[in-house]
Amino acid sequence: MKKFALMPAAFAVxxxxxxxxxxxxxxxxxxxxxxxxxxxxxxxxxxxxAPLEFKAASDALDRANAAAAKKESLNEIDKLAYIxxxxxxxxxxxxxxxxxxxxxxxxxxxxxxxxxxxxTAEANQAKANAERAKAEADAAKAQADxxxxxxxxxxxxxAALQQQLADLQAKQTERGVIITxxxxxxxxxxxxxxxxxxxxxxxxxxxxxxxxxxxxxxxxFTDSTGTSQHNLELSQRRAESVRAALVGLGxxxxxxxxRGYGEAYPVASNADAxxxxxxxxxEIVLSQNGAPIAxxx
Amino acid sequence: MKLWTMLGGAALALGVSACASNKTPATxxxxxxxxxxxxxxxxxxxxxxxxxxxxxxxxxxRANQALAAKDYKTAQDLAAQASADAQxxxxxxxxxxxxxxxDELQQNIRLLREELQRANATSQQ
Numbered sequence: 455m456k457k458f459a460l461m462p463a464a465f466a467v468x469x470x471x472x473x474x475x476x477x478x479x480x481x482x483x484x485x486x487x488x489x490x491x492x493x494x495x496x497x498x499x500x501x502x503x504a505p506l507e508f509k510a511a512s513d514a515l516d517r518a519n520a521a522a523a524k525k526e527s528l529n530e531i532d533k534l535a536y537i538x539x540x541x542x543x544x545x546x547x548x549x550x551x552x553x554x555x556x557x558x559x560x561x562x563x564x565x566x567x568x569x570x571x572x573x574t575a576e577a578n579q580a581k582a583n584a585e586r587a588k589a590e591a592d593a594a595k596a597q598a599d600x601x602x603x604x605x606x607x608x609x610x611x612x613a614a615l616q617q618q619l620a621d622l623q624a625k626q627t628e629r630g631v632i633i634t635x636x637x638x639x640x641x642x643x644x645x646x647x648x649x650x651x652x653x654x655x656x657x658x659x660x661x662x663x664x665x666x667x668x669x670x671x672x673x674x675f676t677d678s679t680g681t682s683q684h685n686l687e688l689s690q691r692r693a694e695s696v697r698a699a700l701v702g703l704g705x706x707x708x709x710x711x712x713r714g715y716g717e718a719y720p721v722a723s724n725a726d727a728x729x730x731x732x733x734x735x736x737e738i739v740l741s742q743n744g745a746p747i748a749x750x751x
Numbered sequence: 752m753k754l755w756t757m758l759g760g761a762a763l764a765l766g767v768s769a770c771a772s773n774k775t776p777a778t779x780x781x782x783x784x785x786x787x788x789x790x791x792x793x794x795x796x797x798x799x800x801x802x803x804x805x806x807x808x809x810x811x812x813r814a815n816q817a818l819a820a821k822d823y824k825t826a827q828d829l830a831a832q833a834s835a836d837a838q839x840x841x842x843x844x845x846x847x848x849x850x851x852x853x854d855e856l857q858q859n860i861r862l863l864r865e866e867l868q869r870a871n872a873t874s875q876q
Contacts, residue, residue, distance in 0.1 A: 507842070514835075533828055540835035547842035554849035561856040568863045575871055 479522050484535040487634045490542045500545055503552035507545035514538035605701050611664070618661050622654070629748050630671075630741040633658055635696065637734035645691035647699055655696060658738055659703035667744040670705070674698045674714040675721075676732035682716050690714025692736050711747075719750060777823035781814050781832035787837035791844065800843035807836035 480488075491511065494500045500508050518534035613640040622633045639651030647655060662668055673697075674689030701707045721728030741747045788807050796804045814829035 469827065533832070537831055537835045540832075540839045544835075544839045544842045547839065547846045551842065551846035551849045554846065554853040558849070558856055561853065561860055565856070565860050565863060572867045572870065575867065579870075645829040680763070710802060 481522075481528055481531050481535060483532045483539070484518055484522060487515055487518060487535045487538040487542065490539055494542050494545055497546065497549065499549040499553050502549070503556075504545045507541070507548045511538060511545045514541045534584060545727040546748035562611035566743055615661065615664055618657060622657055622661070625741075629750075630739045633661075633738045633740070635736040635738065637731045639736075640692060640695075640734075643688070645688065645695045647695055652699060655699045656703060659700050659705050662700065662705045662709075662740070665742050666742070667742070668709070669741045669744055669747060670700070670710045671739040671741075671747045672700075672710060672712045673739065673750075674712070675719060675735050675737070676716055677733040678717045678720070679730065686716035688714075689716050696736050696738065715750070774821070774823055777818060777826040777830070780827050780834075781811070781818050784811050784814065784833040784837065786832040787834045787841075791837040793840035794839035794841045794844040795848070796844040798844075798845040800840040803836050803840035803843060807833045807840060810836060847850075 494508060494511065514534070515538040518531060518538045521531045521534050604656075619631065619633075624631045624633045626632075635651065635654055637653055639648055640646065641648060662670060672693040674691075674693035676685035676689050678685075680688075690712065691714070693714055697707075697710045697712050700710055717724075720733045721735070722732040724730050724733060739747050784807075788804075788811055788868075791800075791804060791807065810829045810833035814826045814833055817826035817829060
């Protein structure tokens with residue numbers, strides 16, 4: 455009986471002392487903690503960004519290692535090893551957070567650089583656009599100036615032409631512009647042009663040369679003296695004479711038509727010498743836009 | 752027999768007393784771990800580090816229970832573990848937030864760069 459009573463107590467004691475005396479130098483939990491610690495130690499970000507947290511982790515691991523060295527219970531070692539593991543992980547997270555914050559700052563700077571680049575590119579683009587616009591404006595102005603000049607020239611030419619027509623006492627009618635060559639420009643009862651007649655025809659030729667699209671009809675008229683046959687002939691011959699003179703001065707012959715009307719279409723009464731002279735005339739009709747000249751009504 | 756039981760009892764008593772703590776440090780440690788859990792919660796650790804937060808809360812609860820039961824050693828052990836868990840949870844939450852912000856910013860920069868390239872391409876036409 456004594457022996458049996460002793461056994462459990464002795465056993466318990468021996469177990470107690472055995473536990474304290476055969477403590478291994480490590481547990482799996484402690485091994486893990488040591489491994490985690492090495493990783494954190496080798497991570498330059500941890501040393502740089504989380505030195506305080508790393509120190510706390512290091513201290514916790516020291517405590518766990520000390521417990522193992524002192525051969526404390528597995529339970530104790532594991533509890534300290536667990537805490538060390540958590541603190542090592544905390545140091546790693548703290549380093550990660552600091553690193554991310556540095557990246558944010560860096561990225562902020564990068565973003566500002568890109569924005570600056572974009573604005574510079576915009577400014578250059580705007581400048582190029584402005585230069586192009588100015589070049590276009592300058593070209594447009596040059597064009598406008600040229601157009602104004604040519605319009606001025608055109609106007610001057612037109613004014614000159616109007617002056618010439620005015621000199622010739624040209625009249626605008628529905629058939630075209632009519633220039634009248636009076637009787638004095640021919641010799642009496644003859645069809646040849648006098649010297650003054652030639653000068654007048656020269657002026658008409660000048661006008662025609664300026665209006666290349668014009669079509670010309672030369673119409674001859676006489677007064678009522680003499681036979682109608684004779685007057686028809688004379689009026690036709692006078693018209694031809696003017697036509698020949700114009701052609702001789704360079705007006706293309708295809709443009710010029712002739713017609714003799716004799717006594718028809720008088721412009722005055724034929725009752726006295728003065729009015730008869732007025733009827734003896736040649737009329738040159740110009741259709742300035744090239745349309746054929748309508749017949750007399 | 753008496754000698755053995757006495758020795759055994761003494762050894763046991765020694766073992767227990769070597770590991771015994773008293774009430775004040777234990778209460779302080781539990782208070783500290785309660786603060787740590789609160790701080791981690793404010794940092795958003797419930798969403799960003801749920802496993803660590805759950806472990807911390809559970810251990811804090813058991814530490815309170817041990818404190819009430821006057822098991823001061825256990826209370827201290829559990830409080831220490833709860834604090835370590837809570838600190839880890841908080842630092843995980845912080846690093847998650849910072850990493851998300853950094854990633855977003857990188858994305859923004861990438862988009863900005865693309866836009867710049869596109870603008871350069873069209874302007875050269």
